Amino acid sequence: MAIDLRARTALLLLTVGFVFAPVMAGPLAQDGSTSTAATSAAASAKVDATASSRSTPPGTAIASAHALSTDAGMEIMRAGGNAFDAAIAVSATLSVVEPISSGIGGGGFFLLHDARSGRDVFVDARETAPESATPEAYLDAKGELNRDRSVNGPWSAGIPGLPAALVHLAERYGRLPLKISLAPAIRIAREGFPIYARLEKGYATRREVMERYRGTRAVFLADGTPPQVGEILKQPDLARTLELLGEKGFDGFYRGDVAKKLLASVKQEGGKWRADELAGYRVKEREPLRFKYHEWDVITAPPPSSGGVAMAQILQILEGWDLSKLDAAHRTHLITEAMRRAYRDRTIYLGDPDFVRVPVARLTSPEYAAGQRASIHPEKALPSELLSGQPAPLEDDETTHFSIIDAEGNRVAATQTVNLLYGSGLVAPGTGVLLNNEMDDFALRPGTPNAFGVMGFEANAPKAGKRMLSSMTPSFIESKDKVAVLGAPGGSRIITEVLLGILAYDDGLDSRQVAALPRIHHQWMPDVISAEAGALAPDTVKALEAMGHKVNAAEQPWGNLQTVAWDKASNTLDGGTDPRNPVGKADVLLAPAR
Template identity: 70%
Template sequence: MKRARNPWIALALCLWLLPLAAKETPAAQKPPGAAIASGHRLATAAGHEILAKGGNAFDAAIAVSATLSVVEPVSSGLGGGGFFLLHDARTGRDVMVDARETAPASATPAKYLAANGDLDEDKAQNGPMSAGIPGLPAGLVHLAQKYGRLPLSVSLAPAIRLARNGFEVYPRLVDAYGERREVMERFDGTRAVYLADGDAPEAGEILLQPDLARTLERLAARGFDGFYGGETAQRIVADVNKYGGDWTTSDLAGYRVKERMPIRFKYRDWDVVTAPPPSSGGVALAEILQMLEGWDLAKLDEPHRIHILTEAMRRAYRDRTIYLGDPDFVKMPIAQLTSDDYAAGLRAAILPERATPSAMLPGQPTPLEGDHTTHFSIIDRDGNYVAATQTVNLLYGSGMVAQGTGVLLNDEMDDFALKPGTPNAFGVMGFDANSVKPGKRMLSSMTPTFMTGKDRVAVLGTPGGSRIITMVLLGMLGIEQGLDPQQAAALPRFHHQYLPDTIYAEPNALSPATVAALKSMGHDVTQATRTWGNMQIVDWDRRTNTLRGGTDPRNPVGAAEVVRSH
């Protein structure tokens, strides 16, 4: 798909002026089939394979998630974690399954400091000390036991097959390996996977992962105990400790999935259901969108529309920095932060013609997290929905594959505030709300989201680190104004996150005239040299009873597919 030379201008009229259709929808109506959008065509195909075997959206989510763990190790895997936002059509219930990683029992801030007291970035970002206790396998088991129709042995079969038989290496895996090669080749287990034929992966080669296939088979056969106990757990703990980590089998055996009530709010005529803490995404979205209700964005020219959006982003990210963390450890004023009255107060301080310097807002710098994550969206024939975002944090996570398991471990410990006032690799500053403690979940920006209007349901999300929230925001605004999933996924992106005090913009997202106008208002604008994100959207138009999918054109291996019921 080719992008227009100035895609923001090309899509602006659609984005702000397309009307929404309005017609009563039968309450008992069901979708005419199923739609899946994910970051890799093999994962999308795996989800449809499981639906064809009688599974529901939750079974398909297991298949898509596990397949992404095999074919997209640069972004996610069994050694990482994620959030699964679910809508159960039978009960009408929405819930978020929190499978975020946790800190091991041995974790203390002091362990991440060098002899001179500075943050030891290598320990925080690379190898076993950087890894949190994985949550994704427990999340898959939880989905199967509580929401799915099929046994894990069926839902995990596509991933097991691909791990054993291999898949074709694509350029992103090669490029990311080049960036992380020095770290990855420190570990025997990683070399056994990625240097199995004697040299680094090349595009077009077949990557085989027989150890990962066996790990998935143990998970399929024994459920939770197949990963968090027995051979898999013993091998992971042994290799982590061999390279200087400090895990016990009790760390793994004690991991628990959490079910959390989503953040809910209204934006104009839409009901929004989105991720609660330990995600910061839902709270920030609620703040931003409720601030925006004070303006008719369609009547604003491009510079003023971006100015207003930027000022709303700035204020929400400030609150993200100060207040949010793991709800099992931190008391947060969520009701206040997501209230209309609070949004009105923030809105009143936005100047229509002038930027508010972030230094004038009380608080401290906010994180700029890694963008090496993945997302998928599903609607099934029964009207169940899944929006799932999963990650291992940096490219290839910690770089360490636990020997004999094929499990690439995350480096999510770097998402904690490991030393107060000291930024990590992405600018994270330390605060008590996100300080490291045993068993605690680190703050995240992952924002799986549902939008429900009078005649339309949309399921969306994206990777992108701290930019996830603003990418989901822009996608939601496109959907609200009538764009289809593919158009919304392709929208150009800009972002502000309080500090650094600059508007980041993708190449060609903003015209020279718009940049000049924003600078005249007092904004700093940073034009990026590359695009970001990997948005995946599916929707159900209940007026026409049609399903659609959209996959981010920035990712050449993604796929959105709709299969009609027969």
């Protein structure tokens, strides 16, 4: 794809203060793979130009938030697996090495492209609410939201969905037995891995909650002291739980010994789960959301994710302007005004489509985007308080992500989470399973912001079996010349991370630059543009403030975008892992010559 230099220049105006330092993949190893250091920001490989007419990629590319999980995926590919088997290995290994971000006590979304059938499918493994989780259960004596109950301990946890997703992938899409794909994660859980800085820092932040619970202390205080960088964290109970999942499938987690221990732990700590709620959990296959942006087909997450709807709105609003011809201030102004409107609609309309009528067709239509675009003044910010917080009639975080493309053309974009740092803080004794605190993603008290500062109303109120609204936005984009897989963590900022990644690919940047791109964000309420330090030049900030924007231009870096791409014209693969995360890794494995 030809690079529009004006577009690239406009985009890079947003990156003042950042330097792209791509690390290329190493030489081919004897097994045919390319390897990068654990702190690598990218990987790439290409084949002889005579292969450029191939209709499938030249190998496999994987980008994830931890080197061990990327390596696990590659191990399974070498064992004869496909992208879906590799996804199981990467997901389960992240559950072992990133308990701060995700785990089998949580849930996730898996966007799949099955090359053989040409089908795209969205596997919804979001957690569900137990029957006990009524809105009243989360209010204190004054009727205010009980924040401790909503984010800590058993009441904050929904019924986990990730184990069911791994079983589903193996049974429906994988080539290998589940126990084979889980083997790397089981080995790492048993033998241990070195603690890194983010785990130590996150534990210090959550220490008071983590140390309330006997099962959590047994894992993270096994040697009598909190986790420290360089120590080896072993999780034998989690290894055994994963073994049971591999041996017995769904029943290995949702029934039997593990289920009994989960139920007993929740009950002991004052929560209320039932055996039939665990045994009754099911993943759901949904039709992905699709729309066009410039030359790209965008395939992304439908509700109960809010990400795809919001991105469709934002990108279709922005199609009314040639962003490449704008200075940084006006480009940022228009992008954030589009964000403002999409996040307002997220708050009002979106929820679990199995429980509420979500007007997806209307919200994602070009006509609706045109109306939203007409409300944007090119030189002035619209205060969020002037966008009504009441529904109008319509007809119609800490988290983790990984991206995979394989040599058959299969693709996986997967985002999984336990919500906040270390989820609920509660590890069920004897299981190694750290439970999520996803109940906080419901509108537990209408109009009250959750831990990420976003609000919700009746559409996202908790009900038994209902899935809480999410911002997770695993996505594919495809043009005549290129395919990219991307996604990110970051709570309510996930949507805008992925959005900026799509805009960057559209401007001709490669996967390394996409992953490293500085970030801006607006979510309607609070009414402020958030920007990483250095993302906006001082004169850009002044211009935005003159338009009426409030700008926080010095926030700490956020997110952890993982992306892989296949350039069909040159038949090359590359991957980018976010340089904000020093333990991430992107890698490429070339397929044997055919």
